[in-house]
Amino acid sequence: MAHNQFALLTQRRFLPFFLTQAFGAFNDNVYRQAIIGLLFYLGVDDAQRTLYTNLAPALFILPYFLFSATAGQIAEKLEKHKLIRITTSMEIAIMSLAAVGFLTQSMTILLIALFCTGLQSTLFGPVKYSILPSVLKPEELTGGNGLVEMGTSIAILTGMIFGGLIFTLAGTHGPVVAATAIIALAVTGNLVSRLIPRADAGEPDLKIQWNPIPESVKIMRMTRRQPAVRNSVLGVSWFWFVGTVLTSQLPGYALTNLGGDPTLYIFALALFSIGTGVGSMLCERLSARTVEIGLVPLGAFGISAFMIDLYFARTGAATATGLNVSAFVHSAGSWRIMIDLIGIGVFAGFFVVPLFALIQNRSPKNELSRVIAGMNIQNAAFIVLAAVLGVVVQRFFHWTIPQVFLALAIANAIVAIYIFTLVPEFLMRFLSWVLVRALYRLRVSGTERIPDEGAGLIVCNHVSYMDALILSASIPRPVRFVMYYKIFNIPVMSWIFRTAKAIPIAGAKEDPEVMRRAFEEIEAALADGQLVGIFPEGALTKNGEIAPFKSGVERVLEKNPVPVIPMALRGMWSSMWSKRDSRMARMRVPRRFRAQVEVIAQAPCDGAEATAQSLEAQVRALRGDRA
Numbered sequence: 360m361a362h363n364q365f366a367l368l369t370q371r372r373f374l375p376f377f378l379t380q381a382f383g384a385f386n387d388n389v390y391r392q393a394i395i396g397l398l399f400y401l402g403v404d405d406a407q408r409t410l411y412t413n414l415a416p417a418l419f420i421l422p423y424f425l426f427s428a429t430a431g432q433i434a435e436k437l438e439k440h441k442l443i444r445i446t447t448s449m450e451i452a453i454m455s456l457a458a459v460g461f462l463t464q465s466m467t468i469l470l471i472a473l474f475c476t477g478l479q480s481t482l483f484g485p486v487k488y489s490i491l492p493s494v495l496k497p498e499e500l501t502g503g504n505g506l507v508e509m510g511t512s513i514a515i516l517t518g519m520i521f522g523g524l525i526f527t528l529a530g531t532h533g534p535v536v537a538a539t540a541i542i543a544l545a546v547t548g549n550l551v552s553r554l555i556p557r558a559d560a561g562e563p564d565l566k567i568q569w570n571p572i573p574e575s576v577k578i579m580r581m582t583r584r585q586p587a588v589r590n591s592v593l594g595v596s597w598f599w600f601v602g603t604v605l606t607s608q609l610p611g612y613a614l615t616n617l618g619g620d621p622t623l624y625i626f627a628l629a630l631f632s633i634g635t636g637v638g639s640m641l642c643e644r645l646s647a648r649t650v651e652i653g654l655v656p657l658g659a660f661g662i663s664a665f666m667i668d669l670y671f672a673r674t675g676a677a678t679a680t681g682l683n684v685s686a687f688v689h690s691a692g693s694w695r696i697m698i699d700l701i702g703i704g705v706f707a708g709f710f711v712v713p714l715f716a717l718i719q720n721r722s723p724k725n726e727l728s729r730v731i732a733g734m735n736i737q738n739a740a741f742i743v744l745a746a747v748l749g750v751v752v753q754r755f756f757h758w759t760i761p762q763v764f765l766a767l768a769i770a771n772a773i774v775a776i777y778i779f780t781l782v783p784e785f786l787m788r789f790l791s792w793v794l795v796r797a798l799y800r801l802r803v804s805g806t807e808r809i810p811d812e813g814a815g816l817i818v819c820n821h822v823s824y825m826d827a828l829i830l831s832a833s834i835p836r837p838v839r840f841v842m843y844y845k846i847f848n849i850p851v852m853s854w855i856f857r858t859a860k861a862i863p864i865a866g867a868k869e870d871p872e873v874m875r876r877a878f879e880e881i882e883a884a885l886a887d888g889q890l891v892g893i894f895p896e897g898a899l900t901k902n903g904e905i906a907p908f909k910s911g912v913e914r915v916l917e918k919n920p921v922p923v924i925p926m927a928l929r930g931m932w933s934s935m936w937s938k939r940d941s942r943m944a945r946m947r948v949p950r951r952f953r954a955q956v957e958v959i960a961q962a963p964c965d966g967a968e969a970t971a972q973s974l975e976a977q978v979r980a981l982r983g984d985r986a
Contacts, residue, residue: 364498364502365532373496373503374556377510382403382485382548384514384566385521386541387476390457391415394469395536400466400526400533400750411466412842416746418470419477423631423739428482428574429567431732434485435725436565438494439558446483447549453479454545458538476894484735485728492719492727493558498807500716502643508712509636512704516632521624545546562725578733587837588721590712590778592734596741597774598711600659601662603745612760618677619694626684628802629869630697634704640905641705642712645796652717653792654784658710659775665702666768670761672696677729688700720811720835784837785860795832795914797936800953803833803959805926811836814885814921816966818912818974820905820982821894822931823938824849829928830892832960835962839884840892844873861935862891878914885919895971903932903986905979908971923962925974927981929957957985 367373381648381907394415398408451476460468487507495503526533566887568574583589606628638658642881653853672695679690722730751829758766775872779786795801809815817838826869827840837859845861847856862884863878893915895908909949916923932939958979964974 364506367495367499367503367506369740371554371558372759373506375551375556376490376494377506377550379447379512379548379555380483380507381510381670382544382551383447383480384511384542385547386450386454386517386740386925387480388515388518389522389525389544390517390541391419391473391616392475392542393525393533394466394473394524395476396462396523396533397464397466397469397537412957413469414470418474419472419480420739420742422477422481423484423735425571426478426580427484427736427739428571429569430735431578431729432483432567432574433482434489434728434732435562438540438560438563439450439486439490440555442486443483443490443555444549444551446479447545447552449482449547450476450478450545450675454541458542461534461538461541464534470527473764477830485731486720488715488731489561489728490558492724493716494556496807497720497811497829498717501646501712503504504712504715504719505642506709508639508708508715509965512632512636514616514628516625516626519628523625531649539826546720551577561728569890575733575736579736580955582733582737585721586781587784588718588730591652591717591721592730592737592780594714594778595718595734596713596715596737597740597771597778598707599738600741600745601767601771602707602761603742604717604749605666607746608760608763615676616640616673616760617682617687617706618679619682619689619843620683621814622684623687624684626687627700630700631704631707634701635708636704638705638708639712641850643708645709646713646792648674649789651792652713652785652788653788654709654713655788656775656779658706658708659771660708661706662703663768663772665699665706666764666771668697669696672699672820673869674758674761703971711890723812731832783858787855788832790855791828791832795825795829798953799829800955801829801833801958802955804957806958808833808960808962809834809890809924810922810963812888814888814919815914815963816885816912816919816921816923816977817890818891818908818923818977820928821896821899821932822928822986823899824852825934826894826928826931827861827892828852828855829956830926830930830958835857835892836890838890838892839880841881842894843878843898844870853967867896869907871959882918885915885921891915895974899938900986901938902931903937905975908975910971912969912974913970916966916969920965920967923969923974925977925981926959926965927959929959929982929985930954931956931986 366712368377395412399559453472456475457469457472458473491500491503493505519594520541582592609627610624613619613627617623617627642654645651672692682690718730718734719727749763752763752766817828817830824846827842831838831840837861839857841864842856843861844865847853847861847863862877862880863873865873867874881891893912895912896906896907897909897911900906931937934956961977961981964977
């Protein structure tokens with residue numbers, strides 16, 4: 360049966376957590392928008408309102424700098440389900456204080472409560488993402504993160520709308536309605552959180568260090584140990600930078616450049632939020648249920664493309680003013696702007712969801728909460744930087760909002776290229792993803808059995824020149840493939856293989872030096888805890904049948920008796936670039952373009968006991984009669 364990520368919403372291991380985090384995001388935004396509504400209700404002047412609206416975000420984000428290091432340690436030490444209940448209980452107390460602020464119409468109390476809300480979010484942040492690998496299978500991480508991002512986007516949007524309407528609809532009863540709503544939402548979130556099943560602590564024996572400065576430095580170092588994790592964290596922070604610049608400019612853009620009334624800002628934000636939700640949900644289908652970081656470059660360049668088009672769609676001020684949503688939709692050029700905003704959101708989802716999944720998949724389980732806390736510190740810094748730069752370029756350089764969007768699009772492309780050159784695995788996975796999805800209809804099963812960390816040897820049948828590329832696009836971890844040196848040197852493909860650190864090999868009679876170096880590299884890679892993939896047949900099949908496995912696999916396991924993961928390619932014999940076609944036939948686009956192929960993995964077996972014959976038998980059984 361085909362997997363549907365929405366099935367997670369029917370399961371207790373995921374649904375209560377999903378609802379808890381959605382209620383939290385919804386309530387935060389109801390509260391923050393209700394504060395703005397109270398300012399209008401009290402009739403404060405523009406100067407005071409500007410002061411409060413600038414002070415409020417600063418108070419909310421300050422705890423991320425002060426307490427993230429401590430929050431990461433607490434999230435590592437405590438059982439995750441208990442910590443979520445503690446934070447939602449804190450929310451009830453904080454919202455009770457905020458309710459007093461609304462009822463007494465005291466901005467001082469409301470701002471103190473807002474600071475406490477930021478503190479509660481700081482404590483919740485590390486456990487929000489570190490709990491997912493505890494309750495989801497590896498192949499569900501992308502879908503689960505997509506649901507969480509979708510839920511967060513929709514909760515933020517609806518919270519802003521609901522909070523903004525409280526004083527408009529309730530009138531003189533606004534303070535009472537606001538106070539009642541935020542307490543009711545906090546209590547509901549707490550009750551739902553009590554349904555979250557047990558999730559163990561990552562490091563229960565951890566001794567908490569309370570001095571935030573050295574611990575902040577320590578957890579920031581944790582985020583930088585692995586290049587892929589380090590740059591994924593950088594990518595998530597950059598996502599927050601782009602999102603902050605874009606959403607902070609939308610109110611002015613809707614008013615000045617779109618000629619709208621206040622409701623048009625919410626409409627523009629809704630388009631971006633819905634796009635982000637849709638993009639987040641599409642990630643699992645596009646990634647074939649693996650942690651597919653190949654989507655990250657696609658997301659990055661898609662964001663820039665739609666943002667550049669948004670600049671050209673409306674470079675100056677609107678010719679009409681006071682447009683409501685309906686009037687704007689029917690005005691000239693509106694659909695192009697709407698599509699751009701949705702497109703930016705969709706590709707933002709492609710960009711950020713795989714990054715979260717990779718961080719969760721590659722970080723040690725006993726450090727994940729602290730890695731997330733380190734990421735939150737960096738996110739906060741990028742958000743502040745985005746806010747400051749947004750003010751500077753407009754106030755001192757007199758940039759228009761479309762010019763800010765254009766500069767952001769260019770900067771986004773530059774930063775993306777920088778990240779991808781630091782870790783070529785991102786770009787290599789993107790090219791692999793594009794090639795494989797363009798040429799084949801790929802089904803993957805069993806790859807969740809591949810260990811998340813540690814050395815392992817993958818053995819598979821060898822059918823076509825694309826085998827290594829298909830396997831690398833199906834396995835969430837990087838794999839060092841051993842491949843025939845002539846395939847390794849195929850133009851264009853060779854760049855991908857070199858970037859993936861494939862190991863070229865030749866027969867003993869062809870080039871004994873290449874063969875010797877290959878076995879040395881295999882031994883070093885396995886000793887370093889990496890995955891190595893080999894095709895023990897030694898050559899492409901000429902008739903679709905699996906040839907006897909050669910003794911080279913035994914030679915590898917003799918020195919490194921690591922776990923062996925048998926895998927099989929099914930349907931490849933009738934696909935492109937197998938030897939079923941002659942060389943001339945392979946030069947055209949064959950009728951088997953977009954053939955359906957399948958990758959199947961079996962549970963690891965003991966490398967100390969494995970033989971070429973036993974592994975061949977397992978691969979034959981996996982492949983069955985689907986050559």
